[in-house]
Amino acid sequence: MKTILAIITFSILSFAAMSQAYHPVIEMNKYWDQSNQDGWSPCSLEPRRYKFVDVYTTMNGHTYQMCKTYRLRGQPIDDQMTCPPFVADTIPIETSWLREDTIARKVYIYYPLWEPNPDQLLYDFTLNVGDTLQSYYAGYGFPLVLSAVETVTLNNGEIRKKYVFEEDPYIFYIEGIGGGLGLVLPLYFFEHQDRTLYCVKKDGEDIWGTECNTVFIAVKNEPEISISVFPNPVDDVLNINLNNISESHPFSFEMFDLNGTKILTTRLESSDNAVSLTNLSPGFYIYKIRSEATLKNGKLVKL
Numbered sequence: 001m002k003t004i005l006a007i008i009t010f011s012i013l014s015f016a017a018m019s020q021a022y023h024p025v026i027e028m029n030k031y032w033d034q035s036n037q038d039g040w041s042p043c044s045l046e047p048r049r050y051k052f053v054d055v056y057t058t059m060n061g062h063t064y065q066m067c068k069t070y071r072l073r074g075q076p077i078d079d080q081m082t083c084p085p086f087v088a089d090t091i092p093i094e095t096s097w098l099r100e101d102t103i104a105r106k107v108y109i110y111y112p113l114w115e116p117n118p119d120q121l122l123y124d125f126t127l128n129v130g131d132t133l134q135s136y137y138a139g140y141g142f143p144l145v146l147s148a149v150e151t152v153t154l155n156n157g158e159i160r161k162k163y164v165f166e167e168d169p170y171i172f173y174i175e176g177i178g179g180g181l182g183l184v185l186p187l188y189f190f191e192h193q194d195r196t197l198y199c200v201k202k203d204g205e206d207i208w209g210t211e212c213n214t215v216f217i218a219v220k221n222e223p224e225i226s227i228s229v230f231p232n233p234v235d236d237v238l239n240i241n242l243n244n245i246s247e248s249h250p251f252s253f254e255m256f257d258l259n260g261t262k263i264l265t266t267r268l269e270s271s272d273n274a275v276s277l278t279n280l281s282p283g284f285y286i287y288k289i290r291s292e293a294t295l296k297n298g299k300l301v302k303l
Contacts, residue, residue: 032050113301178200
């Protein structure tokens, strides 16, 4: 009897210790700043800020929390790039939905393009070296094999595990921090060498990154811009609707194949645009719509 009680007690204490050791990614009092470098300039192509808000929704039987994306504005140096110091807009430009299973130690993102399973695994903090991250979203269709589990020290002295995939220093995520390219981005991206999560703050404290001082905790009001891209899947003509389009900052539309090769680019001259895709082969493509910064990235299915 004593042996059984000892086993039960040990199991309870072990489970409690595991629960205490888990560092959640989704927290209301955090924000993530992501910068896209161009490879030769210290300035950023499309700096973003992510933060969760106290809004929830249920989709496919799962409850997700809203994560909003805000543009960071800096000193303009040409029609696309800006340099720090940055200020954050008050109006979000994108919205993502994430959920976290703190018992299973996994984070999921709702990505409706991947029907019939839009509940896509983003982070799995239970993997061992040699395991494959079972997520089509995280690898953009490519399997990601865990090559190393390292430890890193946050700015506040806390020790966290870092999960590195494919022996690629850019493809990783960290407990409580998220992916090295950005919070809601796939871990693998064809331009991953130009993307970096350079600052995470919690309760106003810099806990990750060395460039948090380049970002002012300030806001700038910008007119809200909404973008609609339809239909998706698309046959011959893709419609792109914009509102609050500015003549001084025209938009462009670009398409890439999954190898990152640009196969189409066109200027968006008005609020309502029609782009012919009749010359494209059926398959999956990546698109970007950009002005001063990339406003929208997405995946497109060509029938």
